[in-house]
Amino acid sequence: MRSPITTHVLDTNLGKPAADIAVTLYRKSDEGFSQIAQGKTNEDGRIMEWMDETERKAGVYRIEFATDPYFEKLGQTCFYPSVTIDFTIVATDEHYHVPLLVSAYGFSTYRGS
Numbered sequence: 756m757r758s759p760i761t762t763h764v765l766d767t768n769l770g771k772p773a774a775d776i777a778v779t780l781y782r783k784s785d786e787g788f789s790q791i792a793q794g795k796t797n798e799d800g801r802i803m804e805w806m807d808e809t810e811r812k813a814g815v816y817r818i819e820f821a822t823d824p825y826f827e828k829l830g831q832t833c834f835y836p837s838v839t840i841d842f843t844i845v846a847t848d849e850h851y852h853v854p855l856l857v858s859a860y861g862f863s864t865y866r867g868s
Contacts, residue, residue: 759811760792760844760851762818763867764800768858772800776825780806783815817841818853822862831859838862 760780764773776796781788792806819839826833835857844851852867 758802758804758806759847759849760806760816760818760853762796762802762852763854764796764820765854765856766800766858767856767861772796772798773825773857774798774800775828776800777821778802778805779819779821781817781819782812783817788817811844811847813844813847815841815843816851820855820857822857826859834860835862840864842866 762778764776764778765771766773774796778794778796779790780792782791783789794802794805796802817839819837821837823833823836838855838857840853840855842851842853850868854864854867856863
C-alpha cells in the first residue's frame with residue numbers, strides 16, 4: 756500500500772529528479788511539530804514509502820527538504836539551505852502528494868496526485 760503522504764523533488768535547473776535529498780515529515784500538535792518520518796529521495800527523486808498507515812490523522816503537517824547538501828554535491832551555492840512546506844490534511848482517506856520543484860535560487864510546490 757502506498758504511503759498516504761508522498762513527495763517528489765525535481766531539479767528544474769538540470770531538468771531531472773533530485774536524488775539523495777534528506778526529507779523529514781512532521782505533524783503538528785498542541786505542543787508544536789513532532790517528527791513522524793524521515794527519508795531520502797531515491798534515484799527518481801521520490802519518497803513513496805515513509806510513514807505507517809496508522810499515523811494518518813487530520814491536521815497540519817510539515818515537510819522539510821535539506822536542499823543545501825544536494826546543491827553542495829553539485830558544486831553550487833544554494834540560496835535556500837532548506838525548504839519547508841506546511842500543508843493541511845482534511846480527508847484522511849485521500850492520498851497527499853507534495854512535489855517540490857527546486858533550483859539553487861528558487862522553488863515551487865503544489866498538491867500533486
